[in-house]
Amino acid sequence: MRSYLRLHILLFVYSLGAVCSKLASQQEFLSVEFFLYYASVLLVLIVYAGAWQQMLKKMSLNSAYANKAVTVIWGMLWGRMLFSEKIISSNIIGAFMIIIGIFLVVKSDAE
Secondary structure, eight states: OHHHHHHHHHHHHHHHHHHHHHHHHTSOTTSHHHHHHHHHHHHHHHHHHHHHHHHHHHSOHHHHHHHTTHHHHHHHHHHHHHHOOOOOHHHHHHHHHHHHHHHHHHHHHHO
16 A cells, blocks of 8 residues: 555656746756756656655556556646646546546456
């Protein structure tokens, strides 16, 4: 259980890279802000890469990759909270299907 909590914290951090990338795209090209946001993306990816390797030592590859799909849900939430993007019924259905899929993979991996 602790491994899954750590994994989801890591995936939350990983989703911040997409937020920084979108924020960078809204800046003037090659401006200081543009570089700062893209430096943030690189920092997130460096931290993620190292921590991901450590996570794979502690859990099965199937479970780890199945849980990675939760970043789609984080992206949807970040889009709504930070960029006023709409969440429509098909987004909610898709998120629900992702959660069900993660549950099924993790359950079958535990058996």
